[in-house]
Amino acid sequence: MKYKLGFAAALLAASFLSTTASAKTFVFCSEGSPEGFDPGLYTAGTTFDASAHPVYSRLLEFEPGTTKPVAALAESWKVSEDGKEYTFKLRPGVKFQTTEFFKPTRTLNADDVVFSIDRQINKSNPWNQYIAGASWEYAAGMGFPELIKSIEKVNDLTVKMVLNRPEAPFLANLAMPFASIMSKEYADSLDKAGKKEQLNQMPVGTGPFTFIGYQQDAVIRFQKNADYWGGAPKIDDLVFAITTDAAVRYQKLKAGECHLMPYPNAADVTSMKSNSNLKVMEQEGLNIAYLAYNTTQAPFDKPEVRKALNKAINKKAIVEAVFQGMATPAKNPIPPTMWSYNDKVQDDSYDLEAAKKMLADAGVKNLSMKVWAMPVSRPYMLNARRAAEIIQDDFAKIGVKVEIVSYEWAEYLQRSKAKDRDGAAMLGWTGDNGDPDNFLDTLLGCDAVGGNNRAQWCNKEFDALVKKAKVTSDQAERTKLYEEAQVVFKREAPWATLDHSLSIVPMRKNVTGFVQSPLGDFTFENVDITE
């Protein structure tokens, strides 16, 4: 890096050398502080990027760049005929990281796996409340406490999990960050020392990087784990420089103070692409933004009214105005990168005249409705109010008067799920495990009414299809069921599907080996820096 020597050069020169100092120090300008380092306790991607991905491994992990769960700490597994019994054979000789604060004396075994999962689902496990108020939100969200009947050690390298019902996405769920495998030996040593809470502050795992230290809200440091079971990383040090403002992250990237940054401002992307020191990777994100009608209330209980309104939404305008083109209009409730995406489904084309006529045919006149807009920017919808204004404008053209409402975020989430909520609520979803079930049943299933199913939509035909797919293990058959479910969804139109945003990752030109994850994770075990 060339720095001009200016007025304070003599004083400052030393500090600038830093950016070039250690060739194999990789700096990631992360977007926020991790909440803690025990992935089981949290649900935020920012936390997982700093804990689950560098420090820990899981029984299965998603193949880089895909949502396909592949063998990781589990070398192989068997599923019983009835789909309820999973037997995992663990990889032998996997070493836990040696740190300043813990020296492991044994390799990974079944006790570690049982400990890691059981503490999240079993209230009588002594580690269930090792921190007051530990709520194991993700495990609960994926239904683990009700799903898993038992988890037991068969021998040192074999673990058996018995489910209460067959569940096809179970293997994908085990690849999720919350199911990271911790060291029981480390936990026991903390327990003995009376420092249980340290498990959430100073992590030890079997992942590619060893945790060195965290300065709150500033820097997280990791070192490569030379013993990593997947092969030692190519970089020596991994540093997270926490930089919450996207414009500042971009300046740091430009100045060479970091190698890679997440979540750029949409407005900066063009300038990033034209910068000769940078390169930009992009991929359709595993997400959806939608507008959920309350299908239990007139006139939104009629599919023809919902379809008429859908025809009056100019998704292209929303994508342009809100994302500067860094998103694609959505037609299905799952993103195109997900298996079973039904590309044959025809979207309701933007046609104000047709919409007006359909409304008149349905006998709807002088309709006034509320459109709910989230108060916060989310990856799937950067500016909900702007999108709502575009919808308001278009609806006015077909004679529908829109009042835009918004609440504080937690309040919004709470109120928007109420069964008697009026109008249509904007919201979205980012996939957890790459399984269509995680969108279709989680957001539109009958049992999610009054909860995640903001359309309050319970369609027997749709529900039967997704429920059947959930207990079917053959993926080809599941694909068919989900494709059919998407046809039903489009016909019934409980939502206006708005967009799938692109995930954009700018980095320095000399960064190699970074693989973009469809799940939005940032992992660095394969990255390298070339000169």
Added chain:
Amino acid sequence: MFGFLLRRLAVLIPTFIGVSIIAFAFIRLLPGDPVALLSGERVMSPERHAQISAQLGLDRPMVVQYLDYLGGVVTGDFGTSIVSKTPILKQFLALFPATVELSLCAIIIAVALGIPAGVIAAIKRGSAVDQSMMGIALVGYSMPIFWWGLLLIILFSGILQWTPVSGRISLMFYFKPVTGFMLIDSLLSAQKGAFSSAVSHLILPSIVLATIPLAVIARQTRSAMLEVLSEDYIRTARAKGLSPFRVVGLHALRNAMIPVITTIGLQIGVMLAGAILTETIFSWPGIGKWMVDSVFRRDYPVIQGGLLLIAAIIMIVNLIVDLLYGLVNPRIRH
């Protein structure tokens, strides 16, 4: 003087209790629910919600929660963050030195430039110097800090590459914090170049944070000086044939300092409460950013504990300012 100190300390106790009630009540009046936020878009069942509220003690009557909280505070336990699950005092002590370091540097810049600027403007009242100085001060006072910070980063870090973009020290240096003050810790570390790196990282945020106080101090100094300069005793001093330097420097400035000290004290208080925007833009790990994040997450214990600690610090700063009055002006010695 000692009696005065005791009286002032006694007044602090009811103020402290008042602040604790307000901090406790206000955050709960805000819409939003920390338990619901734990799961984000993923919906939590009402039973789970109730269970977690009970675990966190949020289902108890407000009065019981408050008394429990106050009991903790008295014994030095400010509670534990709902989100990070770490003790609040520990977090505060880790972050506060960063805020103090930045605030002190900023106030030094503001005082060192603001007072002379105000004095010169007062002496040259009505001149082009006065008008341009006060014009600049007005611009500084009205500056949108976020924009100003980004502008300086783009110019000095981006284009000229004189200063680093953000952070407290180059990532090349790694040492365990001893005092939490990067300038001191970098010296203690004895690593070559660490101190100069820490200094270089302080420059832009200090300038940005100093901008508004600098303008306020300059304007306050100018008006106080103008008032004093028209006093009879100044005319007498001049008539006695004292040098203009002695008249301004000794007689006028000292008397003009009282409102200026008040202003400086208030500005320090404001800065210590967290320079939210400056901390955010320069990724400065201080308490302002910490508090704002906690408000968004409705992390009740952090907000109420943080507010209380900040209030305590502001009260102490105000007390020191009161004591300083006496040093500057013997007539109001207590």
